[in-house]
Amino acid sequence: MGDTDGSSSAAHSAQRKYIKSKRKPQSFFARIAGWLPFGDLQHEPDKTQNLENLKDNTNSEVGNLLRVSVQDVSIPKAEIVAVSDIISKEDLFDTFSNTALTRLPVYEGTLDSPLGFVHFKDFILKSNSNGDDSSFIVKNILRTLLFVPPSMSVGVLLAKMQAERTHMALVIDEYGGVDGLVTIEDLIEQLVGDIEDEHDETNQKDWLLEKPGQYLATAKTSLREFNEETGLDLTNEASIDAEEIDTFGGLVFMLAGRVPVRGEIVPHPHGMEFEIIEADARRVKKLRLRLPDAIKAAE
Template structure:
């Protein structure tokens, strides 16, 4: 889910501890995720290992269902959101501008950079902004630099189990993925890693899913990507998949991915041979979540 709302990231930090990012010393107890990693036969000292990009990382690891096995077989590069989708702010951002970004994006943490994203300086937490400058607090000149917290910097070839343990030990819940030239290549959060083990996490800020599809206007629907094809096709009165495709895919999201041979990006529009348009409303680098389905001859909304 990428940069996520606060609350879902707190499970790895004891309630009595300070906010994540304050300490880099290892606690006496390895913690929940240290025990998970140890159960797989891992070494707690693996967090000090340096991973280099190479031939072993040239092919992407296939994304399978959630499970403990993903901690070893999946790499950071498999789950990170790409650089183009990172929401970050420059160090020169004013208080009002920062509030507006948090309001529009709905994230609890944002990377902060100097001049370009390839020169990151740390992250800013919504809680720090609220406690320091909200509720009538704060006076004088606002300085984003004073709100900065540390970030982790990791290579894309690092196993996600190692990064999960590193986040738990250092209490830093966001990492930037760095390429071989030192530039930023992506971003990964604690929630992204946990979702590979237990499945998708939704909190009170996520939109509720009332049914698998909703009619927006005649000839146009908002559809959950997991909607079964054999149930949605009668709804629209059209066959979206040919008989051969019906044997390979069961859901609408699976049909779109199969037809174009990759996971589409958010905002992308795919036009099928039948003239039906599939607009990707919500997606991450690993899966499609919601689609807008528009029948032939139906004009897009203004």
């Protein structure tokens, strides 16, 4: 009898191992979405409690996906690269080539009337199958865009993107206009940190001169290196403790006394000002420095 039970147990064990080995492995995307406690929250109070616990856990990276809103990570409307629905085949190819982007929103008239997005792969397949440039119509190869409110959490959008099998969404404001754009890469970076792909420039400068008296910089721009190259010492002020900060991000945090929000203007004691171009709930990412002369010229 004992031998029979042992044989049965071994058979069941082998069967479980076989079934497990035949299961299709989950993608990285699916695994992340699977961590999120979504489902029928109305009928599963335990999941609602789990959701609140994750939000309250400041050490939980998954909790961060639920606390941070789409608005915090989206690309501002002014920086969205999009194309018109009447764009020519040649111009569309040039846009893909010059931006190194693989997906471009397509609009009718203005960006506030989006139609969908065009994928570079679809464009190439269509171009190779039809050599007649005059018959090309970008609307024939559009894919569906997601439209989401700015208040939606990153975690909810991540799960929605998985369900819809899409990697791009437009953020729509309360009046129905486009407020920003967010990609799956923006969402994943909230969990694993910045992702550099083959198009990212490894030696790209942290700042550039946009025009006389105006600089565009990342928050990690070194104050010392900026001073060495431009002669501008942004820490030469009694109220600024130069030993405590090394970067532009640290400087604006010290001046504001908190993490400033996107669009905020942070004044500098020397009459300069920082405009926050990109930021989320935890940190500043990109900013613009205007010197006094540039501020006066803009008035």
